[in-house]
Amino acid sequence: MTTHAQFASNPGHAASWYAASANQKSVRPALQGEIAADVCIVGAGFTGISAALELSERGYKVVVLEAxxxxxxxxxxxxxxxxxxxxxDLETIERRYGQEKARALGAMSLExxxxxxxxxxxxxxxxxLRHGGFFAAFTQKQIRSLEAVKAKWERHGHEHLExxxxxxxxxxxxxxxxxxxxIDKCGGHIHPLNLVLGEAAAAESLGAIIFENSRVEKIGTGNDPVVATSKGTVRAKHVLICGNAYLGKLFTKITDRMMPVSSQVMVTEPLEPKLIEGLLPADYCVEDANYVLDYYRRTADNRLLYGGGIGYGGQDPKNLTAIIQPNMLKTFPALAKARIEFAWSGNFALTLTRIPHVGRISDTVFFSHGDSGHGVTTTHLLGKILGEMAAGQAERFDVWASLPSLPFPGGKALRVPLTVLGAWWYGMRDRFGL
Known part of the structure; x- marks a missing residue:
């Protein structure tokens, strides 16, 4: 497993292979004193950095605060x-929200x-960056579901499915x-931490300022709102809240509509090139079609990265490897002797509808959260749309903000057990092919 020494040069991150192999590990300074900006963004993940880069490209003065x-x-x-x-899927979106909303979201779905x-x-x-993704089916029922997904996608112009x-x-x-x-030839895989670091550096090259270790304690909601940390303030014309599962308790209007959910990932030691190339010959990423799914891919240094498991409420199992490794060995028995070198978990924000929660706190404060386990692409889209909104272009933002967001049944006390019960039911259906 990982050692403390591997992370001494990259403090503050989870003990992941991503942190150990990051291209850039230096720590940016914390906010101190008063600063002014056109837009202040809270959160330096994909959503916040995507918005920061969009706005920086448009010439806005952007400050990003990351806890x-x-x-x-x-x-x-x-x-x-x-x-x-x-x-x-788009069929569910159309059934819930109507053809007009489905058409609008469908038009954005590859963006x-x-x-x-x-x-x-x-x-x-x-x-x-590698191209191509494979959705794997265990049963003929799942094949029929994938065929229906393909047909719906093609009606929205996605022509790269097979x-x-x-x-x-x-x-x-x-x-x-x-x-x-x-297969989706428009899918693919990346080193996500190096992607967001590269996007952050791009925003900085255009004038954005990013502060780390700067947890926001208060956000004003009036004209020219002030965002405060323990050591400084940012006065801006607009504020974008992009904390997702790590937002904390700043706004219950947001946090009451989402639940943190943990997912677990592990990575093997580097494997012999012939072995890993034989297991994943096309170098596509793979995810299965189960309700609680497994996902895996090759890394650039010939490891197998394998993820799965789920912890509602953000709870982590005591032994991450014990959760994931049995499924990895069912898929690839040849890896029985492969050493697991890294294992970690992280939380994503789940909404009851499994659709992102996008909206306004006020006329100057906007947010996007709850990508529900589907966030690598969706956060980039919605970060761009938040940037458009701050720049005065509300059309696409308003489509997302018009989608209803519902609280979890039972409130915070019962949302975890009720969600676990639902996941157990769908898991049993997957297990027995129902």
Missing amino acids: ERIGFGASGRNGGQIVNGYSR GGDIIRGRIEKYAIDCD MVSHAAVSKYVKTDRYVGGL
């Missing part, structure tokens, strides 16, 4: 998969991945667990 380190939360700990769309690839190219961000037969699974992953699946 810990850039990419400290889910943005720097996730599976690194570029998965298009949202945590609920997050395009934003990522465009910024990597424009700013020469070194984050191990069903995979049982015989063709081995082109993407060498395992006997799957009966087929769906």
